[in-house]
Amino acid sequence: MGPVRLGCLAVLLAGGCGPKAPEPLDIALLGAQRNEAWVQTQHGAVAAAEEAGFTIEASVPEGPEPAAQSQAIEEYLQRGVKGIALVACDGEAVAERIRKATAQGVPCVTVETDAPGTGRIAFVTAGDESMGFAAGRALVKALTDRRGAARGALVIVMRSRSDPALQQRAEGFAEVVRDEPGVAVLDTLEYGDAEAARDAALRAIMQYQRLSAFYATEPAAALACAEAVEHMARLGEIKIACVGGTSDIMRRVDDGSIIAAVAPRHYMAGKQAVNLLWTIITKGEARALERLPEHRVSNVGADLVTARDLHSRRVEFRRLGLAVDF
Secondary structure (H helix, E strand, C coil): CEEEEEEEHHHHCCCCCCCCCCCCCCCEECCCCHHHHHHHHHHHHHHHHHCCCCCEEEECCCCCCCCCCCCCCHHHHHHCEEEECCCCCCCHHHHHHHHHHHCCCCCEEEEECCCCCCCCCCCEECCHHHHHHHHHHHHHHHEECCCEEEEEEEEEEECCCCHHHHHHHHHHHHHHHHCCEEEEEEEEECCHHHHHHHHHHHHHHHHCCCCCCEEEEHHHHHHHHHHHCCCCCCCCEEEEECCCCCHHHHHHHHHCCCEEEEEEHHHHHHHHHHHHHHHHHHHHHHHCCCCCCCCEEEECEEEECHHHHHHHHHHHHCCCCCCCCC
């Protein structure tokens, strides 16, 4: 089993590791921010390292993004890392360092957020468009009456239309709704923070008397919609579907305020990314990529979670060693 080191890089960058030279390192997994998604991604990567016997260090750099992430890549290159997997906080900001790594023969794989046009070898994702499509199917099902006709009026809530991942989630959702003549999209709301999202959802409920559903492209939007629906005493009347798998979202699924959540498989994304890197390192790029499509995107998928799925999700999380807080 290869050694696993967690979080040491952040100390190194701050100058706290002392004069001792770092140990050799096979793969570095670099995150953008510490949250539930990162913890799950990290667990999957570490599991892959333990199973295959390579060394890995998983870390989130200290300091403001994206400069700290770019500097972290440089530190790994100086240490002689053989491969880098990263959740790119800003593809353009890290592009130069990814190109430098590639030029030095260090393959880079992006996880969950991409950095296209940088020379990264592959992108491992849960599939934003397909997650939006799954959420759309779930919401249409919830709006379908006993005669088999879907009827309703809904509002989409998203942080920003300029975010490529969120835009893809909106497009996947729209693909479903376009085929449902009885379902109308009344508006698409953008927001700056959680409080603004809640205010936007409240205004939508008051403005659109026939509103029957929200689609939220990310957890913060979904939680804001749930709070607004609860505040207006419309639970059960206004349905919510979303993309997101945080504990807060799962608790809202449990209490019925969110009827369906499409949860990215972060654990599998971390595991797939570092396994792919290790195959590139040990068997060559051609062998590693032979099963990937031409655009080099590996889709690990997502889980559609409703209230009846929560028990099996808890069991699976415990099996993988992930915290269960829902």
